[in-house]
Amino acid sequence: MNITEKILARASGRQRVSPDDVIFANVDKVMVHDVSGPGVIKVFDKLKKQGINVDKLWDPTKVWVAEDHFVPSADKVSAENIVKLSNFTKNYGIEKHFKYGMGQYGICHTLSHEEAMVLPGEVYVGGDSHTNTTGALGSFACGLGHTDVAYVLLNGKIWFKVPQTLYFKLNGKLPDHVMAKDFILKIIGDISTEGGAYKTMQFGGSGINEMSVESRLTMCNMTTEAGAKNGIVEPDQKVVDYLTSRGAKNISLVNGDADAEYEKIYEYEGSEMEPLVAKPFSPENIAIVREAPSVELDKSYIGSCTGAKYEDLEAAAKVLKGRKVKIRTEILPASISIYKRAMENGLLKIFLDAGVTVGPPTCGACCGAHMGVLAKDEICISTTNRNFPGRMGHVDSQTYLSSPLVAAASAVTGKITDPRDLK
Amino acid sequence: MKGNVIKYARDNIDTDVIIPGQYLKVHDYAELATHAMEGLDPDFHSKVKEGDFILSGRNFGCGSSREHAPIALSHSGIKAVLALSFARIFYRNAVDGAFLLPIEIDQDAYSDISEGDQIDIDIKANQINNLTKNKTYKMKPFSEIIGKIIEAGGLFKYKPD
Numbered sequence: 395m396n397i398t399e400k401i402l403a404r405a406s407g408r409q410r411v412s413p414d415d416v417i418f419a420n421v422d423k424v425m426v427h428d429v430s431g432p433g434v435i436k437v438f439d440k441l442k443k444q445g446i447n448v449d450k451l452w453d454p455t456k457v458w459v460a461e462d463h464f465v466p467s468a469d470k471v472s473a474e475n476i477v478k479l480s481n482f483t484k485n486y487g488i489e490k491h492f493k494y495g496m497g498q499y500g501i502c503h504t505l506s507h508e509e510a511m512v513l514p515g516e517v518y519v520g521g522d523s524h525t526n527t528t529g530a531l532g533s534f535a536c537g538l539g540h541t542d543v544a545y546v547l548l549n550g551k552i553w554f555k556v557p558q559t560l561y562f563k564l565n566g567k568l569p570d571h572v573m574a575k576d577f578i579l580k581i582i583g584d585i586s587t588e589g590g591a592y593k594t595m596q597f598g599g600s601g602i603n604e605m606s607v608e609s610r611l612t613m614c615n616m617t618t619e620a621g622a623k624n625g626i627v628e629p630d631q632k633v634v635d636y637l638t639s640r641g642a643k644n645i646s647l648v649n650g651d652a653d654a655e656y657e658k659i660y661e662y663e664g665s666e667m668e669p670l671v672a673k674p675f676s677p678e679n680i681a682i683v684r685e686a687p688s689v690e691l692d693k694s695y696i697g698s699c700t701g702a703k704y705e706d707l708e709a710a711a712k713v714l715k716g717r718k719v720k721i722r723t724e725i726l727p728a729s730i731s732i733y734k735r736a737m738e739n740g741l742l743k744i745f746l747d748a749g750v751t752v753g754p755p756t757c758g759a760c761c762g763a764h765m766g767v768l769a770k771d772e773i774c775i776s777t778t779n780r781n782f783p784g785r786m787g788h789v790d791s792q793t794y795l796s797s798p799l800v801a802a803a804s805a806v807t808g809k810i811t812d813p814r815d816l817k
Numbered sequence: 818m819k820g821n822v823i824k825y826a827r828d829n830i831d832t833d834v835i836i837p838g839q840y841l842k843v844h845d846y847a848e849l850a851t852h853a854m855e856g857l858d859p860d861f862h863s864k865v866k867e868g869d870f871i872l873s874g875r876n877f878g879c880g881s882s883r884e885h886a887p888i889a890l891s892h893s894g895i896k897a898v899l900a901l902s903f904a905r906i907f908y909r910n911a912v913d914g915a916f917l918l919p920i921e922i923d924q925d926a927y928s929d930i931s932e933g934d935q936i937d938i939d940i941k942a943n944q945i946n947n948l949t950k951n952k953t954y955k956m957k958p959f960s961e962i963i964g965k966i967i968e969a970g971g972l973f974k975y976k977p978d
Contacts, residue, residue, distance in 0.1 A: 429883070437914075541973075591902070621904055762837060767839075
């Protein structure tokens with residue numbers, strides 16, 4: 395069995411599972427945020443009316459809560475949602491609630507690794523599609539809707555069809571000017587936004603072994619854009635060290651068997667990879683940066699679970715050091731822990747000196763909700779994950795997705811720019 | 818199950834156009850319905866009628882896990898979405914929450930059924946009858962678990978064996 399099959403077999407109490415088996419998997423961790431939480435509360439209200447008991451959660455110690463989409467509260471409705479969420483965690487005895495304005499908080503997927511909320515080998519579900527991110531720690535991490543999350547909160551398990559696995563092998567390191575974001579965009583361009591649908595996307599090979607844990611998180615994060623059920627990387631000592639340094643204990647690794655089977659294997663040569671962008675209006679609409687359209691950009695955005703981890707900010711700082719931005723540029727570290735490290739290591743000064751506005755962690759602008767949405771006809775280059783019509787604001791705005799290196803280089807020139815071409 | 822078809826002849830209708838991100842804070846189902854399909858078809862809310870179906874291409878509902886998407890469609894009156902294929906979370910949410918039926922159709926049905934056609938979906942026979950054009954198409958049968966959850970009326974009413 396491959397790693398995903400082994401995790402799901404263990405979680406469903408079976409010796410063995412095969413693709414297309416339908417199982418009920420016991421869940422180890424579950425996350426809700428300020429969008430899915432109120433959604434779950436609404437489901438609970440409906441269930442109560444149907445006479446279903448919702449007085450107790452199956453295990454409040456396995457539940458954690460983030461405030462990320464609409465913080466700082468965008469308006470009265472989102473402020474009410476935060477109050478609802480706080481009452482929910484209080485009433486159900488959930489202790490792990492990362493609150494805006496009270497120390498560590500941030501985007502849920504970023505907290506999943508920054509706070510070691512999820513361990514290798516675990517089944518982790520969350521009320522958000524980018525829950526896939528956390529598979530980079532060697533866990534089965536999958537996004538679900540409100541009804542499914544409500545079911546998990548009450549029953550501790552959920553049904554899955556065991557997915558087929560696509561294996562993406564990266565031979566050799568990526569060049570310095572190429573980031574994990576470029577590689578995952580390349581893959582989505584090759585297999586399409588439907589190419590991973592219902593499947594596992596597993597990443598391996600010497601290039602993935604060389605990658606930092608944060609880069610692997612970027613890879614798994616955007617498996618969602620290919621429609622995948624989960625993204626995963628087999629855990630190694632780097633993952634153990636990463637989690638241990640964040641306070642995790644009792645880590646045990648699950649890895650695939652030597653005779654693990656995959657539906658299809660794709661191979662890539664690290665040295666051949668180029669900086670890429672995804673043009674409007676789909677993450678599969680890929681172009682090499684040096685061949686991208688010569689559009690006048692209005693904004694550069696470095697934020698989100700995809701593109702505002704510490705190493706993403708470091709990459710942006712490398713480009714922005716001693717330079718000035720030519721267009722509106724916003725950098726929003728994905729968690730307070732990352733924000734703080736960026737401050738301690740001088741990154742914030744580099745950003746502010748370059749003319750960038752640095753904001754608090756939030757999903758706001760990435761999903762076109764608040765905190766910097768785009769006007770009609772505005773064009774943005776962004777380290778986020780989606781560029782469907784209206785994703786980051788007005789339905790007639792446009793978003794180009796890129797790595798932090800490219801977004802920072804483009805901020806300096808006002809055009810889509812390969813970092814190697816900066817003077 | 819009879820109804821009239823609203824057709825969007827394109828692939829990859831994503832959750833950002835089904836219900837734009839700015840409405841994720843809204844959990845009032847009736848209010849969500851007023852913004853359904855706003856990112857693609859601002860007239861949707863005024864033209865949709867109770868019992869209508871949406872017909873579309875590949876990868877319907879791709880994007881986010883927002884349950885707001887099937888909720889907004891269902892509370893607009895949509896009883897089923899017929900598409901060449903579905904994104905997995907939209908499909909799961911539609912079935913597990915018992916909001917609407919996600920029905921996989923073939924190219925023949927997709928090309929042949931027009932906006933405004935009245936169709937009758939016969940789940941037992943895995944068949945779609947086009948009453949306007951007097952034609953019949955196959956639909957892909959639901960997998961065993963999906964069929965059982967639909968029959969039970971959603972995940973919470975489903976009793977695993």
